[in-house]
Amino acid sequence: MASILQLHNLKKHYASQKAVDDISFDIEQGSIFGLLGPNGAGKTTLLRMITGIFYPDSGSITFDGRAFDPENDIIKIGYMPEERGLYKKMKIGEQAVYLAQLKGLSKTEALQKVRFWFKRLEMETWWHKKVEDLSKGMSQKLQFLITVLHEPKLIILDEPFSGLDPVNANLIKDEIYGLAQRGSTIIFSTHRMEQVEEICDHIVLVNLGKKILDGTVADVKQQFKENKFSIKLAGIPAIVEDKAYEIIDQRANEFIMKINEGYKSNDVLQHFIGQDITIESFNEILPTLNDIFIHLVEGTKSVTRAFEKQS
Amino acid sequence: MNKIWIIAQREFLSRVQKKTFLLTTILLPVVIFGLYGLIIYFAVKTADNYKVAIADNASLFGGKIESKDDIKFEFVKDETINSLKEKVAKKELDGYVYVPKGFDATKGDTISFVSGKTVGLMNRQEIQKRIDNAMQERKLLTSLNINKKELDSLQHSNEIKFATVEGKEENDTKVGISYGVGYVSGFLIYIILFIYGTMVMRGVMEEKTNRIAEVIISSVKPFQLMMGKITGIGAVGLVQFLIWITLTISLRVGMVLLFPSVAESNPSISAATHAINEAKNSGAMNSILGGLSDVNFPVIVGCFVFYFLGGYLLYSSLFAAVGSAVNEDPQDAQSLLLPITMPIIFGIVIMTKAVNDPTCGLAVFGSLFPLTSPIVMMARIPFGVPNTVPYWQLGLSMALLIGGFLCTTWVSAKIYRVGILMYGKKTTWKEMWKWAWRKN
Numbered sequence: 001m002a003s004i005l006q007l008h009n010l011k012k013h014y015a016s017q018k019a020v021d022d023i024s025f026d027i028e029q030g031s032i033f034g035l036l037g038p039n040g041a042g043k044t045t046l047l048r049m050i051t052g053i054f055y056p057d058s059g060s061i062t063f064d065g066r067a068f069d070p071e072n073d074i075i076k077i078g079y080m081p082e083e084r085g086l087y088k089k090m091k092i093g094e095q096a097v098y099l100a101q102l103k104g105l106s107k108t109e110a111l112q113k114v115r116f117w118f119k120r121l122e123m124e125t126w127w128h129k130k131v132e133d134l135s136k137g138m139s140q141k142l143q144f145l146i147t148v149l150h151e152p153k154l155i156i157l158d159e160p161f162s163g164l165d166p167v168n169a170n171l172i173k174d175e176i177y178g179l180a181q182r183g184s185t186i187i188f189s190t191h192r193m194e195q196v197e198e199i200c201d202h203i204v205l206v207n208l209g210k211k212i213l214d215g216t217v218a219d220v221k222q223q224f225k226e227n228k229f230s231i232k233l234a235g236i237p238a239i240v241e242d243k244a245y246e247i248i249d250q251r252a253n254e255f256i257m258k259i260n261e262g263y264k265s266n267d268v269l270q271h272f273i274g275q276d277i278t279i280e281s282f283n284e285i286l287p288t289l290n291d292i293f294i295h296l297v298e299g300t301k302s303v304t305r306a307f308e309k310q311s
Numbered sequence: 312m313n314k315i316w317i318i319a320q321r322e323f324l325s326r327v328q329k330k331t332f333l334l335t336t337i338l339l340p341v342v343i344f345g346l347y348g349l350i351i352y353f354a355v356k357t358a359d360n361y362k363v364a365i366a367d368n369a370s371l372f373g374g375k376i377e378s379k380d381d382i383k384f385e386f387v388k389d390e391t392i393n394s395l396k397e398k399v400a401k402k403e404l405d406g407y408v409y410v411p412k413g414f415d416a417t418k419g420d421t422i423s424f425v426s427g428k429t430v431g432l433m434n435r436q437e438i439q440k441r442i443d444n445a446m447q448e449r450k451l452l453t454s455l456n457i458n459k460k461e462l463d464s465l466q467h468s469n470e471i472k473f474a475t476v477e478g479k480e481e482n483d484t485k486v487g488i489s490y491g492v493g494y495v496s497g498f499l500i501y502i503i504l505f506i507y508g509t510m511v512m513r514g515v516m517e518e519k520t521n522r523i524a525e526v527i528i529s530s531v532k533p534f535q536l537m538m539g540k541i542t543g544i545g546a547v548g549l550v551q552f553l554i555w556i557t558l559t560i561s562l563r564v565g566m567v568l569l570f571p572s573v574a575e576s577n578p579s580i581s582a583a584t585h586a587i588n589e590a591k592n593s594g595a596m597n598s599i600l601g602g603l604s605d606v607n608f609p610v611i612v613g614c615f616v617f618y619f620l621g622g623y624l625l626y627s628s629l630f631a632a633v634g635s636a637v638n639e640d641p642q643d644a645q646s647l648l649l650p651i652t653m654p655i656i657f658g659i660v661i662m663t664k665a666v667n668d669p670t671c672g673l674a675v676f677g678s679l680f681p682l683t684s685p686i687v688m689m690a691r692i693p694f695g696v697p698n699t700v701p702y703w704q705l706g707l708s709m710a711l712l713i714g715g716f717l718c719t720t721w722v723s724a725k726i727y728r729v730g731i732l733m734y735g736k737k738t739t740w741k742e743m744w745k746w747a748w749r750k751n
Contacts, residue, residue: 051529053732079529083734085522090325101317102530146526 002065004029004154004185005050010059012045019045020056021209027187027202029153032180034200034217035189036289038297042209043189044082047156050187051079064153075104078152082159082189084143086131092142093118093127099146117149121171136163144172148179155179156187161195173199193290203289207297221286224295227259228285231268234278242271256285314531318539319546322514326547336551340558361434363424364398364407366390369414371422376445382437399427406430408442489693490666496615497662497690504622504655504685507548508630512644514540515634515731524731533728538720541627548623607696614692614705621712622685625719626651632723635730636738643738650740658686669694675704681715684708722747 005027012020020042027033037043048054050061052070061068064076086095093114100110118124121141131139140163148155157176161169176199180186188200196203197217205213213220229245232254240247240255244263249256259268265282272279287295326332361382365372378384387395387407395407406426414420424430424438451462515537518524527536633647661683665674669691677687678700688708691700729746730738 048732053525053528074530077529079526081525081529083522083525083732085526087325087517087523088521098317098321099526099530102314102527104314104530143526 002029003027003062004064005187006062007046007050008060008062010046010049010056010061012042012049012054012057018209020049022059023206023209023211024059025204025211025214027185029185030180030183031201032176032186032188032199034196034203035187035206036191036193036196036203036213036293037206038191041206043206044158046206047079047081047158047187047189050154051077051156075150076153077156078103078147078150078154079156080143080147080158080160086139086142086146088132089130091127092123092129092131092134095131096142096146096149100149103150105150113149114145117145121145121175137165137168140164141168141172144175148175148184151179151182152184154185154187156189158189159191160188161190161192193288193293197289205293205296212296213292217289220289220292224287224292225284226287228256229259229265229268229283230254230256230285231272231282232280233272234280237272237275237277239275242268244268244271314535315539315542318531318536319543322540322543323546326510326544327550332547332551336554337558340555340562344559344562362403362405363438364390364395364404366395366407366409368412369410371410371414372442372445372449375448377441382434382441384441396425399425402427486694489669489695492611492693493666493669493690494662496611496693497659497666497686500615500618500622500685500689501655501659501662503548503552503619504626507544507623508626508651510544510547511541511627512630512634512637512648514544515631515727516637516641516644519635519637519731520639528728528731533731534724536731537628537631537724537727541624541631544627545620545623548619552619610696611693615689617709618685618689618712621709621716625681625685625712625716626655628716628720628723632726632730632743635727636733636743638734638738647738647740647743654682655686658683661687662690665690669699679704679708679711681711684712725749 003026006025008024010020010023011018023042023046035043035046045054049056050068052068052074063069063073090098096114096118097107097110100114101107105113118127123141123145126134126138126142131142134142140160144157144160147157155176160172160176164172176186176188188196190196200217202216203213203220204211215223228248234253236253243260244267245257245259247255247257257268259265265284269279269282363382363384364387365376365384366387367374372386374386376384390407390409392409395404395409398404399407405428406424408422408424410422414422422442430438448462451457452459455462457465518527518536524536531539629651630648633644633651636647637644658677661673661677664671665677665687668674674687674691677683678691688700688705692705694700696702696705725747726743729749730743
């Protein structure tokens with residue numbers, strides 16, 4: 001599939017530090033893309049460059065096959081920033097129409113789209129309410145609606161599920177899948193790794209302004225696998241130890257083991273089959289994204305940097 | 312451009328549709344004029360038919376005290392203090408003056424005025440003045456031994472006429488009216504700058520604290536958001552002022568119809584009190600009308616609108632920049648605002664000098680320097696274009712104001728685009744200065 005967005009050697013420096021330091025990657029059309037990184041890694045700066053709020057110091061962005069032109073491409077992008085809010089005193093319906101107009105829709109078009117989405121997300125009765133009367137979850141839903149109502153080609157969501165209950169989170173998740181199926185590309189930025197694992201096809205991890213990981217979720221997991229397996233046996237075997245593996249953990253008749261270099265999983269199975277013990281299950285344990293994230297980020301100065309950025 | 316328009320529309324409508332807007336816009340002039348009306352009504356009412364009896368046993372006044380409209384003096388004979396007291400008690404009289412036989416002011420005797428109720432300040436002054444006049448006239452007539460006609464001709468004061476070298480005659484009232492109009496318009500500009508400037512600032516702060524700024528900035532440029540806000544609020548200001556002016560005029564007309572006597576002596580209640588006092592002294596009402604027609608109102612109104620818009624645009628973008636730099640704590644705004652309020656206050660200080668001496672160096676400087684020119688120039692213009700303010704000064708001042716406005720908008724826009732996305736910590740002027748000159 002064609003790429004919707006390509007970043008080529010993007011750099012953005014602030015006075016004291018490099019917020020984004022030479023980052024390149026491609027995002028395929030119709031994919032759900034996870035942009036991960038600890039606080040202060042440069043994610044927000046990167047997203048702001050993609051949305052045309054900031055200009056890169058050097059490097060270029062290709063959007064939809066052409067050089068990115070913020071002025072005209074903005075209508076094809078929907079951005080839900082991490083720091084988000086709405087006019088408290090304005091009626092919700094009017095507000096949604098206003099923000100849609102600012103995207104570049106005409107008034108009638110905006111009205112029609114807002115009506116459609118209000119109905120879809122079961123928010124019709126809210127039209128005349130004010131934002132200050134909404135709960136946090138409700139305004140989150142409204143915020144999502146405003147981001148996607150013009151069905152942009154590229155949707156950027158920064159922590160979209162914060163403050164949502166499981167029911168509404170699922171509703172939004174389904175909408176995200178739906179939008180992706182209809183051809184929108186979604187960039188998803190979060191710290192919640194289990195959501196990334198569940199939703200994203202492709203991830204990029206940035207830290208200290210640099211890209212440190214890029215690939216599909218499955219590839220990344222393969223890349224970081226530690227040859228760990230879990231095996232469940234019908235009983236405890238006479239000889240547990242073997243040179244092919246090391247036992248890491250044991251729970252009754254279930255063993256977690258790491259296969260030593262030069263051996264294969266078949267060697268393990270043979271060892272137990274040779275003792276005539278029934279093997280009930282045998283699984284490879286892949287690392288979770290959470291483990292990978294912590295493994296890669298821990299020990300770097302990312303946390304200190306997050307504080308420096310504030311000052 | 313289109314997006315600026317959409318933003319300006321929202322800013323305008325969201326403010327105009329508020330109840331507080333209607334309240335302040337319509338109620339304020341009504342309340343002010345209502346108070347005025349009440350004051351004048353009571354002033355007119357209490358003054359009528361005050362009856363005073365004069366028992367002049369020493370013939371101090373020669374039977375003549377100015378007795379007209381509101382206060383009537385009546386000379387009585389064969390009345391004793393007691394009989395007069397009784398009449399006051401019966402409300403046949405409001406007060407009396409009893410001058411005993413052998414009264415001699417040179418020996419320290421004093422006249423006392425006795426009344427049923429305490430006498431109001433206005434009446435008290437009037438009574439004092441008339442009794443004084445009568446006594447003085449009497450004294451002069453008897454001691455100089457001349458008749459009334461001769462005395463009048465002696466007392467006639469000579470009026471001095473002031474004229475410029477160009478031969479144009481200027482009367483006092485014109486200068487007085489120019490002073491009044493200049494003062495009021497300079498002050499109005501000052502108030503406008505503050506009211507609508509802070510309105511812009513609060514609007515920006517609202518967007519920032521509500522965290523809506525980044526949502527909007529992802530669809531429009533920061534500059535468009537700022538300009539849209541400034542335009543919208545500027546329109547609110549214009550509309551509010553138009554309503555105030557129309558209301559003021561119609562209420563004034565209404566008041567003239569209600570109190571014709573007031574209108575006669577008070578053609579311009581708020582604007583030209585100085586002129587009126589002068590006119591009262593010289594007793595020539597016509598000169599006020601002449602003075603008013605000498606003041607070139609179309610030019611003043613035209614310039615007022617120009618300096619209103621120019622000054623507003625110049626300062627509002629600065630207010631927007633400050634608003635963008637402030638975080639949740641409105642206290643921060645105070646210290647950041649200081650450098651902006653300083654020139655406005657300087658403007659007012661220079662203006663008070665300019666209305667007294669509209670051609671002095673400081674006034675000329677103040678009316679050219681863009682940060683003070685809206686206030687100071689408006690104080691000078693009523694004195695006459697091109698007499699007091701030559702065309703070149705007016706032109707230069709306007710050009711500098713436009714230049715200044717472009718300049719502040721450019722700088723503010725750069726501060727704004729950084730500030731609006733900056734959260735957390737307090738900003739200093741030093742940092743804002745850095746933002747202004749940083750590229751992108």
